[in-house]
Amino acid sequence: MIQLKDVTYARLGSSSLEEAESFATRCLGLQVSERSRNSLYLRSDERAHTLCYFEGDPADQTIGFEVENESDLNEAATTLDALGHPVHVGAAAECSARKVRAFIGFKDPSGNQIELVVRPEQHGRRYFASRDAGITGFSHVGLNSTNPVRDEKFWTEVCNARVSDRIGDIALMRVNAIHHTIALAPARGPGIQHINHQVQSNDDVLRSFYHLSEQRVLIVFGPGRHPTSGARFLYFQGPDGMVFEYSVGVDEIEDEESHRPRQFGFEPTSLCMWGSKSKRAR
Incomplete structure (x- = not known):
């Protein structure tokens, strides 16, 4: 493995x-x-x-x-x-x-x-943000999947990913304690569905919502809260259509033995417990 x-x-x-x-x-x-x-x-x-x-x-x-x-x-x-x-x-x-x-x-x-x-390189100097977004690091990625059931088997049987939760057949999978490192997203072809950065606080999510709106950046989902990971989130679109996400408060799964993946229905409330709806299908 x-x-x-x-x-x-x-x-x-x-x-x-x-x-x-x-x-x-x-x-x-x-x-x-x-x-x-x-x-x-x-x-x-x-x-x-x-x-x-x-x-x-x-x-x-x-x-x-x-x-x-x-x-x-x-x-x-x-x-x-x-x-x-x-x-x-x-x-x-x-x-x-x-x-x-x-x-x-x-x-x-x-x-x-x-x-x-x-051995990816580390940097001797601490990260210094270009603006006060509160980013603490690159955390997970959404990957397009033409067959989520098949792809889940690849990531969990060929690799060491473990399923934390599922939304329909969509698996949210972790390779460490953080709730998910890979999120599968149904799509017609390959590609990165979104790139996630964690931020320090709820305030950072909301500050960025207003900042990005003022910069005329397209907000595609949120602010909201995922019922799976518990994270408060904001998704927005960057150059060439790539979607980025800020989130905070993501759950960690420390007890591998007792954790059992939960099954959520494939519906909007499984993506946001606050009622936010995605403005873009990818």
């Missing part, structure tokens, strides 16, 4: 790095870590970067997950190849671009581009 430790980064193709940087700093509240001719690296916590925009097709989207060491990485490559998931071994220049010691890339059953990485 592939032992995932945490979600590490998102890599997004961008039609305009200038627009991406403006949004990431003026609206989202990340810190620019590094700029190159064709890439923009952004921080949200102690890591050297958790989001990278690069010049390219916005449909080119990748999520990275950390594994413990290169031995685990090699075992993962063998497992994936045996299951019919062709593996790309990162060359030195590719590892440098991702700021990791080593990585492999593959596609999950829905075609999402996934990378497993070893």
Whole structure:
């Protein structure tokens, strides 16, 4: 079984790095870590970067997950190849671009581009936000799924993800104590459905609601509260249609033995207990 430790980064193709940087700093509240001719690296916590925009097709989207060491990485490559998931071994220049010691890339059953990485770089200086959004770190990702039942089996049987709760057939899965690291979202094709950052307080969620509204950023869901994780949330749209989320108060599951996933119906009240409704279907 592939032992995932945490979600590490998102890599997004961008039609305009200038627009991406403006949004990431003026609206989202990340810190620019590094700029190159064709890439923009952004921080949200102690890591050297958790989001990278690069010049390219916005449909080119990748999520990275950390594994413990290169031995685990090699075992993962063998497992994936045996299951019919062709593996790309990162060359030195590719590892440098991702700021990791080593990585492999593959596609999950829905075609999402996934990378497993070893030793992602940390930063010696503390994260300093470009605006007071209250961000404490990159926390989870929503992945498009063309078959949530099939994809749940991949993430829980091939990898070490555990189901925390389900909404219909949609699994919310964790790889550590936090309620979910991966949320599956029904879709017609692969892609990142949303990128989540945790913030410090309810006030941060509401302050950002007003700030983003003033900046004419499209609010797609919230403010609200998820009955599954208990998190208070706000979803909003960034460049090239990517959806970002702020949330606070997400549950943690410390007792693995006693936890049993709950089943919620596939209906609006399973997504928000306050009554907020999504303004966009993805």
